[in-house]
Amino acid sequence: MLTVKPIPAFQDNYIWLLQQDNQDRVVVVDPGDAKPVIAWLEQQDLTLDTILVTHHHQDHTGGLRELIERYSPEVYGPANDAISGIRHHVGEGDECRVLGRRFEVHAVPGHTLDHIAFYAPGTPGLLFAGDTLFSGGCGRLFEGTPAQMRESLTKLDALPDDTLVFAAHEYTLANLAFAAAAEPDNAARDAYRAECQTARDLDRPTLPTTLGRERHINPFLRIDEPSLLTTLRQQGPADNSLEAFTTLRAWKDRF
Ligand SMILES: [Zn+2]
DSSP states (O other), X not given: OEEEEXXXXXXXXXXXXXXXXXXXXXXXXXXXXXXXXXXXXXXXXXXXXXXXXXXXXXXXXXXXXXXXXXXXXXXXXXXXXXXXXOSEEOOTTOEEEETTEEEEEEEOOSSSTTOEEEEEOSSSOEEEEETTXXXXXXXXXXXXXXXXXXXXXXXXXXXXXXXXXXXXXXXXXHXXXXXXXXXXXXXXXXXXXXXXXXXXXXXXXXXXXXXXXXXXXXXXXXXXXXXXXXXXXTTSOOSSHHHHHHHHHXXXXXX
């Protein structure tokens, strides 16, 4: 069985660590900082087999050099020369085999142009979404257009309900505060928000979430909901899905 654990880094990043059964060769996703990863590996007597990278931002790649020097892992990531240390450049439609499990690569531009997501099909499937899909929200558009981000989210939204979504940041409570403003009348979201508040009060992660849940609570996956559209029209144009998405994302930026 593949277990996934969060290694907290910086203010609110999670570096996800994957381990098959009790094997001592493990995987990390988006190691922005080498220190907490090395501390974890040393403490558990593990070694690093593979690194997966979703995009070029420093808080996802800053630990690469030190981890590569120390463990010589396989490194899969976007075909972006700005990231040094990627051994296997992967993009839409590619696959990689990690810890005996098949991972599909999806191109999900929007937050950055090089952003990819890793999805391991299974029961449940595991989605490493980086800064594209968060619980209750989506990534800020630093490089891509709203149309690109919308298409990327639509792609992820096609995965099964039980898919576990491992996002790279603990942004859930802030996202749900915005979601409550965007779509005030959503009982499932209110219940989830209370659950997340309890988790955070106990210093527990709110992640992973599931795609099934996100479809009920995440406004960025609910752009065609009539009540959401009513609120959005007070913020900007929302005559079609893309306009509504663009208005929603811009509103979140200034919220
Ligand atoms: Zn980022």
